Amino acid sequence: MVCAKTFVSGLDPQTTFAETMERPGLRRLRAVMRYRVERDTRIVDASLLGLHVSRASYHDGLGCVLLQGQKPPYLPHSNVGALRAAAPAPDLPDIAAADPVEPADAGLRAALDHAFEEPASPPLRRTKAVVVIKDGRLIAERYAATIGVDTPLIGFSMTKTVTNALLGILTRQGRLSPQMPAPVAEWRDAADGRHDITLEQLMRMTSGLALDETNSGFDPSSQMEIHRDMAAFAVHAPLIAPPGQRWAYSSASTQILARIIRDAAGGPEQTIELAWRELFGPLGMRSATLQYDGTGTMQGYANMLASARDWAKLGLLYLGDGVVGDRRILPEGWVAMSAKATLDTDYGAGLWTNRSQHAHALGRAKQGIPADAFFAFGLLGQRLVIMPSQRMVVVRLGDSVDPDGDIRGVARLVREVIAATESPATAVK
Numbered sequence: 001m002v003c004a005k006t007f008v009s010g011l012d013p014q015t016t017f018a019e020t021m022e023r024p025g026l027r028r029l030r031a032v033m034r035y036r037v038e039r040d041t042r043i044v045d046a047s048l049l050g051l052h053v054s055r056a057s058y059h060d061g062l063g064c065v066l067l068q069g070q071k072p073p074y075l076p077h078s079n080v081g082a083l084r085a086a087a088p089a090p091d092l093p094d095i096a097a098a099d100p101v102e103p104a105d106a107g108l109r110a111a112l113d114h115a116f117e118e119p120a121s122p123p124l125r126r127t128k129a130v131v132v133i134k135d136g137r138l139i140a141e142r143y144a145a146t147i148g149v150d151t152p153l154i155g156f157s158m159t160k161t162v163t164n165a166l167l168g169i170l171t172r173q174g175r176l177s178p179q180m181p182a183p184v185a186e187w188r189d190a191a192d193g194r195h196d197i198t199l200e201q202l203m204r205m206t207s208g209l210a211l212d213e214t215n216s217g218f219d220p221s222s223q224m225e226i227h228r229d230m231a232a233f234a235v236h237a238p239l240i241a242p243p244g245q246r247w248a249y250s251s252a253s254t255q256i257l258a259r260i261i262r263d264a265a266g267g268p269e270q271t272i273e274l275a276w277r278e279l280f281g282p283l284g285m286r287s288a289t290l291q292y293d294g295t296g297t298m299q300g301y302a303n304m305l306a307s308a309r310d311w312a313k314l315g316l317l318y319l320g321d322g323v324v325g326d327r328r329i330l331p332e333g334w335v336a337m338s339a340k341a342t343l344d345t346d347y348g349a350g351l352w353t354n355r356s357q358h359a360h361a362l363g364r365a366k367q368g369i370p371a372d373a374f375f376a377f378g379l380l381g382q383r384l385v386i387m388p389s390q391r392m393v394v395v396r397l398g399d400s401v402d403p404d405g406d407i408r409g410v411a412r413l414v415r416e417v418i419a420a421t422e423s424p425a426t427a428v429k
Contacts, residue, residue, distance in 0.1 A: 001016065001020050001154075002016050002017055002020070002035055002037065002044045002046065002056075003042075003043075003044040003056040003057070003058055003064035004056075004058075004063055004064045004154060004291065004303070004305060005154065006037060006044065006058075007042055007058035007064065008058070008063050008064070008152050008289050008305050009151055009152050009153060009154070009305060010151065011146060011151075012146065013035070013037045013044075015146075017035050019126065019399050021033060022122075022123075022401050023380070023401055024401065024403075025215065025216075025217065029048065032048050032049050033046065033047075033048060034046070034047050034048070034049065034050060035047075041057070042057060042058040042059075043055060043056070043057045043058075043067075044056050044057075044058075044064070054066065055067040057073075059075055060080070060081060061078075061079070061080025061081055061083075061084075061289065062075060062076065062080065062289075062290075062291065062292060063289045063290065063291035063292070063303070063305065064291060065291065065292055065293070065294065066225075066226075066228075066293075066294065068226070068227075068228050068294055069228070071228070071294075073228070073292075073293075073294040073295075073296075074268065074294065074295050074296040075292075075296065076268040076269050076271075076272055076292065076296050077269055078268075078269045078272040078273060080272065080276070080289075083272070083273065083276040083281075084276070084286050087276060087280070087281035087286070088281065090281065090282055090283060090284030090324075090325075091282040091283075091324045091325035091326070091327040092282065092283050092284050092313060092316060092317075092324040092325060093136060093325065094284075095133055095136065095137060095138045095309065095312070095313065095316070096137065096138035096141075096309070098149065099149075100141055100142070100143065100149055101138050101139065101140060101141050102140075102141075102142075103139060103140040105140075105420055107416065107419060107420030108132070108139065108140040108417065108420045108421075109140075110416065110420075111132075111140070111412075111413055111416035111417050111420060112130055112140055112141075112142045114409075114412060114413065114416065115127050115130045115142070115396065115409065115412075115413045116130075116142060116144070122401075123400065123401045123402040124400070124401070125381070125398060125400045125402070125406050125409055126144075126398045126399040126400060126401075127144065127381075127396065127397075127398040127400075127406075127409075128143065128144045128147050128153060128308075128397045128398045128399065129141070129142070129143050129144065129147055129151075129153060129307075129308035129395070129396070129397045129398075130142050130143075130308070130394075130395065130396050130397075130413065131308045131309055131311075131312045131393075131394070131395040132392070132393075132394050132395075132417050133312050133315070133316065133392065133393040133394075134390070134391060134392050134421055135391050136316065136391075138309070138312070139421070140417070141308065141309070143308070149307065149308075149309060150287055150307050151287075151307055151308075152287045152288075152289055152305035152306055152307055152310075153305060153306070153307065153308060153311075153397045154303060154304075154305050154378075154382075155302075155303075155304050155305065155306065155311060155376070155378045155382050155384075155397070156302050156303065156378030156379035156380065156382050157251065157301065157302050157376075157377060157378040157379060157382070158304070158311065158376040158377065158378040158382050158384055159290075159299065159300065159301065159302050159303060159304040159378070160251075160254050160300070160301060160302070160350050160351075160376070161314065161318075161350050161351055161376040161384070162275075162279070162290075162300070162304055162314065163254055163257055163258060163261065163300035163301070163350060164203065164338055164349065164350025164351065165279055165314070165317065165329070165330065166261050166271075166274065166275060166278075166279065166300075167199065167203065167257060167260075167261065167350075168322065168329070168330035168331055168334045168338075169274065169278045169279060169329060169330065170261065170264050170265070170274075171331050171334070172328070172329075172330065172331040172334075175264045176199060176260070176264050177199065178198065178199045178200035178203065178337070178349075179198055179199070179200060180198060180199055181195060181196055181197065181198055182197050182198060182199050182201075182202055182256070182260060183260055183263065183264075184197075184235050184256065184259075184260070186235045186236065187235070193208075193239045194207075194209070194239055194243075196243060197209075197243045198243070198244075199257070199260070200337075200349060201243050201244050202253050202254070202256055202257050203254075203257065203338075203349035203350055204247070204342040204347070204348070204349045205247055205248060205249055205250045205253050205342070205347065206243065206244050206245065206246060206247050206342060206343065207243055207250075207253055208239045208240060208241040208242055208243045208244070208245065208246055209234075209237040209238070209239060209240070209250070209252075209253065210237045210238050210239070210240045211234060211237045211248070211250040211252040211253055212248040212249070212250060213248070213249050213250050213251055213252070220233075220234065220237060220250075220252050221250060221251040221252045221301075224251070224252045224255060227293075228293065228294030228295060229293060229294065229295045229297070230252075230255045230293045230297065230299070231255050231256050231258060231259035231293075231297055232259075232295075233252075234252035234253070234255050234256050235256055235259075237252070247342055247343050247345050247347065249347070251301035251302060252301070254300050254301040254350075255297075255299070255300055255301045257300055258297055258298050258299065258300025258301065259297050261274075261298070261300065262296075262297050262298070267296075268292070268295075268296030268297065268298075271298060272290070272298075275288075275290065275298075278329065279329065282324055282325075282327055282329060283310075283313045283314065283316070283317060283324060283329075284310075284313060285306055285310040285313050285314065286310070287305070287306050287307040287310045288304065288305070288306045288310055289304065289305040289306070290304050291303045291304065291305075302378070302379075308395050308397055311376075311384055311395045311397070312384070312393050312395045314376070314384065315376070315384050315385075315386045315393035315395065316393055317329060317330065318330075318335050318338075318339075318351075318374070318386050319386050319387075319388060319391070319392075319393055321335050321336075322334050322335050337349060338350055338351050338374075339351055339353045339355055339374040340353070340355060341353050341355055341356035341357075341358065341361070344357075344358060345358055346358035346360045346361040348374065351374045351375060351376060352374065352375040352376075352377050353373075353374040353375070354369060354370065354371050354372065354373045354374065354375075355371070355372060355374065364407070364411060367408065367411035367412075367415065368411055368412075368414055368415030368418065369385065369387070369410075369411050369414050369415075370387050370389050370390060370418075372387065372388050372389045373385055373386060373387045373388075373389075374386050377405070379405070380398065380399050380400055380401065380405060381396065381397075381398050381399070381400035381402075381405035381406040381407075381409075381410070382396075382397055382398075382405075383395065383396040383397075383405075383407075383410045385410065385414055387414070387418075390418055390421075392417070392418070392421070394410075394413060394414055394417060396409075396410050396413060
């Protein structure tokens with residue numbers, strides 16, 4: 001975390017460390033946790049009183065990768081800087097000029113004010129960026145003091161929606177299909193109960209694998225992160241339920257999908273080229289930085305960084321049913337499938353959704369987030385809200401440590417922005 005926020009986002013490592021150590025589960029370790037930033041080698045160490053050292057190194061365009069054991073990590077050879085520079089003009093029309101958009105409307109200004117307000121006592125909300133897009137144009141945005149329009153910010157599990165998009169692109173190209181059995185070599189034996197797990201079941205987290213995520217530090221998704229090959233760890237999980245019948249949130253399931261994307265694309269380098277040629281380039285997401293495990297497989301479950309505007313552009317892809325400009329990026333029907341609730345949950349297939357009778361979906365709708373909305377959510381209150389009925393995308397990024405990730409604050413933001421844009425004064429402008 002310190003490595004990525006220091007060398008990708010350009011933020012102060014001391015502030016990053018202090019804010020990270022306020023997270024639940026880490027607070028009790030704060031007194032004994034140490035870190036060191038080596039700016040010349042771009043390596044960050046973290047340890048418990050100098051013991052159990054973890055190291056991460058930064059590499060241009062590839063973010064930070066953990067250094068584990070004696071074997072160096074595999075670093076994709078793609079020149080991301082060159083891919084950024086060579087990308088043609090985006091298919092997505094410009095959403096704003098370069099300068100931050102400060103709204104003239106009083107209602108929108110008040111909504112931004114409220115989004116950045118802090119309570120009198122912890123837990124703090126620490127909103128870092130808010131972007132509001134209506135009818136394809138950026139109508140309001142604001143940033144914390146150390147953040148700018150182009151600052152890449154970590155999205156945590158919002159990255160799962162990027163994985164969803166890459167799967168959609170490979171499906172449009174005919175290389176994958178949600179209904180196909182997942183092409184996992186370890187499951188090739190027809191007698192293996194995992195053989196029939198489909199891509200869509202992995203996307204919906206109904207694989208039946210023992211990969212439940214509890215954020216305890218000892219659950220499979222947490223343990224996966226200490227392995228050089230994260231997906232190789234995840235695919236060895238046993239079945240604990242028939243595929244398709246049980247839902248459990250699981251980042252490890254999404255990392256299996258990341259390896260499937262890598263293999264379908266042809267390798268780590270081809271995955272990067274696919275992402276830039278078919279997704280980031282057409283959307284104009286020039287700040288996007290995917291990060292990788294020690295084998296060169298993208299961390300498809302979390303940890304991509306992008307500016308708030310670029311996260312909003314990803315939302316516009318889904319708002320437009322997978323089309324930007326005159327170009328179809330995602331297959332027809334892909335967005336509806338992804339936003340459709342799984343079993344009796346409020347989770348779709350790489351997106352959370354209000355298109356559900358689950359208590360969380362109903363609660364969000366009651367707070368003012370439209371019933372047709374769907375979302376990319378990430379740890380600590382990363383929120384990408386897509387609202388077709390309002391022709392609107394709202395992004396909120398920050399470091400909230402309250403248990404619900406400041407969803408109430410996001411709901412207030414959405415509610416107030418909708419009210420402001422529906423007012424006669426705003427409509428005239």
